[in-house]
Amino acid sequence: MNAPARTFRPLTGLDPRQVDAVALKAFFNLAAEWGLSVEEQLTLLGRPGKRTLYRWKAGDVAGLPPDTLERISVLLGIYKALEILLPVPGRAQSWVGRANEAFGGRSGLDVMLGGKVDDLYQVRRHLDAWRG
Numbered sequence: 001m002n003a004p005a006r007t008f009r010p011l012t013g014l015d016p017r018q019v020d021a022v023a024l025k026a027f028f029n030l031a032a033e034w035g036l037s038v039e040e041q042l043t044l045l046g047r048p049g050k051r052t053l054y055r056w057k058a059g060d061v062a063g064l065p066p067d068t069l070e071r072i073s074v075l076l077g078i079y080k081a082l083e084i085l086l087p088v089p090g091r092a093q094s095w096v097g098r099a100n101e102a103f104g105g106r107s108g109l110d111v112m113l114g115g116k117v118d119d120l121y122q123v124r125r126h127l128d129a130w131r132g
Contacts, residue, residue: 020064023072024056030079034096034109043113044120046071067117074120078108081127102126 031041042053046067055061064072082092096109103111108123 016063017061020061020069021059023064023069024061026076027072028057030075034093040109040113043115044071044075046117047115071117071120074117074124075112078112078120078124078127081124081131085127085130 027041027045030036031044036044038050038053042048042050045053046065048056048068079092082095086092086095097107099105099107103123103126108126111123112120
């Protein structure tokens with residue numbers, strides 16, 4: 001007997017509001033775990049207004065800018081890489097704020113708070129190289 005053909009649903013077939021809501025929920029969980037201030041959250045998300053940030057936290061999502069979704073995606077990749085590299089509870093979170101020779105003595109968070117998407121990618125690339 002032949003197995004039935006699998007039907008793959010591409011991400012583009014999902015309701016964008018659901019994707020946005022899940023992305024923001026993941027981001028706010030990450031922000032809480034890393035102990036990020038409101039200002040740090042704003043910077044990492046690409047500087048939306050404070051009012052927008054609070055609306056997003058309350059679940060009022062009317063469509064995230066593509067840049068914001070990209071930023072969240074990179075941040076979640078950083079989070080995952082740290083959890084793989086430093087599986088002991090608390091070590092991944094402390095790495096984010098600790099001075100790092102690879103970043104000229106700055107912490108990974110300091111680099112990410114440069115404000116550009118590439119600043120996030122710089123940390124992500126470092127962790128990907130460390131993973132091998």
